Amino acid sequence: MESRAHRFKQNAVDSLANPVLQASMKKAKGKFVDKRAIAIKEIDDFEATREAAKRIRNQVIENLDLWLEKFEQTATARGAKVLWAKDGAEICRLVVEIGKQHGVKKAVKSKSMLSEEAGLNLALAAAGIQPVETDLGEYILQINDNEPPSHIIAPVVHKSLDEVADLFHKTHHTPRKTDIPQLTREAREVLREHFLTAEMGISGGNFLIAETGSVALVTNEGNGRMVTTLPRVHVVVTGIEKVIPTLEDLATLMRLLPRSATGQSISNYVSVLTGTKAEGESDGPEHLYFILVDNGRAEVVGSEFQDMLRCIRCGACMNHCPVYQTIGGQAYGWVYPGPMGSVLTPLYTGLENALDLPHAATLCNQCGVVCPVKIPLPELLRKLREKQVERHLRPWFERLAFRLWAWVASRPALYGLGTRFAVRYLEWLADGKGSISRLGLAPEWTQGRNFPAPEGKTFRELYAQRGRNG
């Protein structure tokens, strides 16, 4: 998928001006947050479970090459083929080659963020293989001219019911309906035909289990199971960081993933798929391929951003992020939105190509508090900002302004004078109205709302006064 992260500011402005998106985001706001808050209370010691999950993920990432080798051995022993892709172009090449080798005309897909990274659907279509998304949200996006997702687990959270109704009516040539169960039934009827006629299924993988060579898939719609068992070829496309040591580790992570993602104690479908169809078995693929993808991940191993590789793609960080909740996911311009995307996109696509993303956060630390594997997201965002300054990637006036700020802030008397002057100036601008509608030097701050006027004295003046009054 081509990154539009360099247009973040304009994307955000467009999102704020989109009334349908704003209404949908407002409607969804808090839904996952409230459910998660209830679901985590079911775990006796939630913090200890988070700590255990962090340990499991760190254990693998610190010796990633060894665990990947172990996974390759066990998966191969169960009849699978393990292939390696260094980037999106290689993913596309390998999947198309597999498709051609097996005479595939149609491929059904369950959600795979890696295939979004690679733009796999376009490559399949160009090679004469029809890709069909079967996750309901992803299907809606596909029939809407391959629109990008706006959330990693709820890809159409930005869309209204009316938009979906129009889309189904136009695409399926059926009477327009706005009843959600009826719309879902219509999608099932359309997709069923595809499940039964596709020769290849493509899925992502929530976890790869090294001791058994299995892939674990966590879904709510059941499409994952159809994609991975009905077609004769199954291709798993997933990142190299998804490997975990044992099934017992999977059990620990599964206590956290659905609760953090959708606030469910357990997802509707948890599949652990191992090897190809054995003699006498009625379902499962005859051919199973794992494409394990680097696409920037290996470079993060051993770096100061390594913690980010623990991510289990639950989406809790974006559900709790005030910036994401306001602008939605498409504004972030690439596959991953919210705080996790603001770290991953610069790391995977280049810091210079996503300059504004590390700044798309208030650093309130809601994301860090809810992350089930304890990724210090605000700290990583701050480190990315530091890297931008070190590499002179910020505009000259911003660098100059920060230098000036540092110079003044290290001179207490001058700093005191400056803040006194600033407070009086802002009070004068507010002109007794309590807020400022136009800030001359920073016009963007007052573009969408008024800036509150300071009330009375500076902090230092109040502190000194308190000292005098005892």
Ligand code: SF4
């Ligand atoms: S960074 Fe943490 S909270 Fe965000 S998606 Fe990844 S695991 Fe979930």
